[in-house]
Amino acid sequence: MPGIDRGRLERCLAAEQERFTGAHPRSGALFARAQASLLAGVPMPWMVRWAGGFPVYVREGSGAHFTDVDGNEYLDLCLGDTGAMTGHAPPAAVAAIVEQARRGITFMLPGEDAIWVAEELARRFGVPFWQFALSATDANRFAIRLARHVTGRPRILVFNWCYHGTVDETFVTLGPNGPGPRPGNIGPAVNPAETTRVIEFNDVAALERALATQDVACVLAEPAMTNIGIILPEPGFHDALRDLTRRSGTLLIIDETHTICAGPGGYTAAHRLAPDIVTLGKPLGSGVPGAAYGFSAEVAERVRERMRPDEADTGGIGGTLAGNALSLAAMRATLAQVLTADAFARALPLAEQWERGVAGVILEFGLPWIVQRLGCRAEYWFRPAPPKNGGEAAAAADAVLDRYMHLAALNRGILLTPFHNMALIAPGVTGADIDRHTAVFQESVATLLG
Numbered sequence: 001m002p003g004i005d006r007g008r009l010e011r012c013l014a015a016e017q018e019r020f021t022g023a024h025p026r027s028g029a030l031f032a033r034a035q036a037s038l039l040a041g042v043p044m045p046w047m048v049r050w051a052g053g054f055p056v057y058v059r060e061g062s063g064a065h066f067t068d069v070d071g072n073e074y075l076d077l078c079l080g081d082t083g084a085m086t087g088h089a090p091p092a093a094v095a096a097i098v099e100q101a102r103r104g105i106t107f108m109l110p111g112e113d114a115i116w117v118a119e120e121l122a123r124r125f126g127v128p129f130w131q132f133a134l135s136a137t138d139a140n141r142f143a144i145r146l147a148r149h150v151t152g153r154p155r156i157l158v159f160n161w162c163y164h165g166t167v168d169e170t171f172v173t174l175g176p177n178g179p180g181p182r183p184g185n186i187g188p189a190v191n192p193a194e195t196t197r198v199i200e201f202n203d204v205a206a207l208e209r210a211l212a213t214q215d216v217a218c219v220l221a222e223p224a225m226t227n228i229g230i231i232l233p234e235p236g237f238h239d240a241l242r243d244l245t246r247r248s249g250t251l252l253i254i255d256e257t258h259t260i261c262a263g264p265g266g267y268t269a270a271h272r273l274a275p276d277i278v279t280l281g282k283p284l285g286s287g288v289p290g291a292a293y294g295f296s297a298e299v300a301e302r303v304r305e306r307m308r309p310d311e312a313d314t315g316g317i318g319g320t321l322a323g324n325a326l327s328l329a330a331m332r333a334t335l336a337q338v339l340t341a342d343a344f345a346r347a348l349p350l351a352e353q354w355e356r357g358v359a360g361v362i363l364e365f366g367l368p369w370i371v372q373r374l375g376c377r378a379e380y381w382f383r384p385a386p387p388k389n390g391g392e393a394a395a396a397a398d399a400v401l402d403r404y405m406h407l408a409a410l411n412r413g414i415l416l417t418p419f420h421n422m423a424l425i426a427p428g429v430t431g432a433d434i435d436r437h438t439a440v441f442q443e444s445v446a447t448l449l450g
């Protein structure tokens with residue numbers, strides 16, 4: 001990283017590490033205890049990657065804030081990596097969840113909430129027929145299965161450094177020797193290069209080549225990439241993507257799980273996309289597990305034609321708890337009262353304020369960094385220009401600098417989304433909260449530059 005003294009960076013990081021350990025004795029003790037019962041001391045493998053060396057253990061959260069077991073208070077700009085996008089414990093969703101829990105949680109039978117939620121998702125995303133799952137990962141898996149089923153084609157196509165959950169076919173990256181398993185891919189059944197074509201985002205020529213063989217069932221894409229940082233589509237990219245998929249008989253699956261940050265109907269509604277299938281999960285039930293995938297009328301008809309009711313329980317699309325009454329009550333309340341146009345109207349100006357604050361500090365210190373925003377999600381990058389694809393974005397990663405910025409923020413009461421420098425802004429954040437982030441960002445940079 002030009003302009004950053006690496007020795008000084010290491011010393012700043014060590015100082016932040018010491019401060020973190022000193023301020024989190026109870027979290028440290030719980031982490032030590034967890035070594036005897038949880039693999040690596042954490043309930044989920046990636047939790048070992050939090051910047052402090054051990055995770056902060058949460059006591060409780062409300063709106064955009066939470067408290068840890070040591071009594072430290074935080075502004076939450078991670079929000080459960082979008083699961084709690086509209087803030088923790090939103091009262092309207094909590095009331096509906098409590099009420100439904102009293103009336104029964106899961107029946108293996110539908111209730112009216114499923115219809116209400118499907119109608120609302122159809123209104124927002126423009127595709128009329130919906131199904132439910134428990135995670136966005138499963139929504140993507142099931143959408144891919146159906147795409148293969150109705151097209152009779154074996155392959156899928158994804159963009160380099162995408163993330164769509166733990167979907168086997170998507171753990172593929174472009175290396176110097178062509179496509180291969182993504183670094184760290186655990187126990188792949190087959191090399192994903194056999195199931196999947198992978199190309200760079202925004203590369204229309206590569207897309208045309210990859211679809212020309214007419215063996216690709218579907219393209220699975222975030223409409224703007226968010227998982228290797230925010231990468232926006234170039235003008236004309238979505239038109240080309242839609243045109244080429246249509247012309248080659250390939251279904252277009254748009255994964256709105258993160259890009260719902262662009263508005264109540266996600267990027268799809270905000271930019272008038274016309275996907276064949278839409279998938280989403282995470283914030284739909286205010287954090288209660290729930291996900292959905294929806295089809296165009298044409299795809300729904302093709303699915304109907306090829307589904308055998310007597311095999312519907314063994315077809316590879318399942319989940320005993322999927323579509324359960326609690327998930328659907330949570331989704332209904334969330335869509336009706338929490339994840340609303342009003343909530344976006346409150347969050348968007350705050351995200352713009354966050355972006356302006358960070359941009360001002362970058363300018364003040366003349367750093368070769370940038371800030372990028374998509375709706376109520378924003379992020380800074382340690383590179384002078386926005387990356388246009390996943391390969392460029394991955395090459396700009398600086399794990400030590402990331403760790404320092406995250407830990408410096410955490411030690412000053414601000415939680416950023418881990419693994420990149422992303423902030424998600426909940427509607428309950430205040431202008432003063434955002435100014436505090438700007439001040440902390442300024443202080444972290446000033447200390448680093450000396």
Ligand SMILES: Cc1ncc(COP(=O)(O)O)c(C=O)c1O
Pocket residue numbers: 081135136137138140163164165166222227255256257258281282
């Ligand atoms: C775009 C996208 N799709 C799907 C998923 C999977 O979500 P989940 O882990 O809740 O299944 C993620 C998770 O980060 C995601 O970012």
